[in-house]
Amino acid sequence: MSSETLLARITDYSSRPDPYPLYAELREAGPVVRQADGSYLVGTYHEIAALLHDPRMSVDPRTRGAEAQQLPFLRLDDPEHHRLRTLAMRPFGPPHTPHRVDGMREEIDRITRELLDSLGAGERIDLVDDFAYPLPVTVICRLLGVPREDEPLFRAWSDALVAAADVRPGSDTTETDKAGEQAKMEMGGYLVNLAEQRRGKPSDDMLSAFVNEPDPALRLSREELAETAILLLIAGHETTVNLITNGVLTLLRRPDQLDLLRRRPDLLPRAVEELLRFEPPVHMRERIPRADVDVAGTTLPEGASVVLVLASGNRDPKRFDEPDRFDPTRPDNQHFGFGSGIHLCYGGPLARIEAYSALGALLPRLGTARLVEDPPPYRQNAMLRGPRHLPLQL
Structure with a gap:
């Protein structure tokens, strides 16, 4: 098939269980491959790394003339990105030492045990619905200060937002996009109202920390608070659901590696890094050149859609030995997970x-x-790829 249809084939739902042969085809076609819709795919490790660190590559959709709107810092370039990310990180603790998260390790272990204790031996379970989804949602809601009875509200909102954020050919507004905007408005309104209830009444949660910041120069506006809180909630659980579910699926498909980790639990941190390389929670991200950018002899035109296929870079044989082998002892694992x-x-x-x-x-x-x-x-989303359900017999 033509390499110009690769993005359409990768994002087609039939490819969700195993997109890796298409990623190999992408790497063979060249570091940069133009698509029929005018976008560009990049699937090789070193070129992806260079573009992720290139200040000429924008994440802001307004770079190509999209309608101006309030955006999370995930979709902003420096210096505004740096300002908002720094403010959003303040409640986590001093730079590079997120003590609020580290301080939740025991709480995370407790929530994990409670969820597992509710799963009876010999039962059939859905790992996603019964464990991989409730764990990170419960944790991030505790961090933000969302009441436990309101946690179920976030599933529908999150599903709609994630579906709208997917990478797909073409740029026309769809019903999925409209549903995502509606969910964003409802979730943002809920989180801002919850934060406002804590203004002047500090408590030990992040929403309280945002609204009770004593320095006016460091306070988020109402719009910035909404965007940041939504991003915290989505980033705080969507990647984790996929990481846990893909991890269990990978290990059950490889009994020898599962047995190794059961005998050597000290290898678990390295195994998690290998899972982030081998079956990453995020498969691709879009960038927009602010000016013409040359990559391996191909010009990425200013304003074009450039899709960096991170999961393809993670399997690039020019960077990783035996990239299609899951190896929980792998050294030098600088992945794009x-x-x-x-x-x-x-x-x-x-x-x-x-x-x-x-x-x-x-x-x-x-x-x-x-x-x-x-x-x-699998979930419909090609960018945040992972099973929608994972039925297991315990």
């Missing part, structure tokens, strides 16, 4: 802690578990 550069995934540190807790607690149970359905049904 959470991206790279100034837009490195905001929820990455929390996702790692939750993955250590979840997989560590699951390992003793997985030796006698079996997959009920393989491949399982």
Whole structure:
């Protein structure tokens, strides 16, 4: 087939269970491949790394003339991105030491045990609905200060927002986009109202920290608070759901590696990094050149849509030995599991802690578990790729 149809084939739902042959085709076609819709795909490790760190590559959709709107810092360039990201990180603690997250390790372990204790031996479960989704949602809601009874509200909102954020050919507004905007408005309104209830009444949660910031120069506006709180909630659980679910699926498909980790739980941190490379929670991200950018002899025109296929870079044989082999002892694992550069995934540190807790607690149970359905049904989203359900017999 023509390499100009690669994006359409990658995003087609039939490719969701195994897009990796298409990623290999992308790398063979060249570092940069133009698509029929005028976009460009980049699938090789070193070119992706260079573009992720290139200040000429924008994340802001207004770069190509999109309608101006309030955007989360995930979709902004420096210096505005740096300002808002810095303000959003303040409640986590001093630079590079997110003590609020580290301080939740025991709480995360407790939530993990409670969820697993509710799963009876010999039962058939859905790992997504019964464990991989409730764990990170409960954790991020506790961090933000969302009442437990309101946690179910976020599933429908999150599903709509994630569906609208997917990478797909063409740029026409769809019903999915409209549903995403509606969910964003409702979730933002809920979180801002919840934060306002804590103004002048400080409590130990992040929404309270945002609205009770004593320095006026460091306060978020109402719109910035809404965008930041939404981003925290989405980044705080969506990547983790995929990381845990893809991890369990990968290990159950490889009993030898599962047995190794059960015998050597000290390898778990390295195994999580390998899962982030081998079956990453985020498969691709879009960038927009602010000026013509040359990559390996191909010009990326100013304003074009450039899709960096991170999961393809993670399997590039020019960077990783035996890239299609899952190796929990792999050294030198500089993957794109959470991206790279100034837009490195905001929820990455929390996702790692939750993955250590979840997989560590699951390992003793997985030796006698079996997959009920393989491949399982996947989510529609090609960018945030992971099973929608993962039926297991414990």
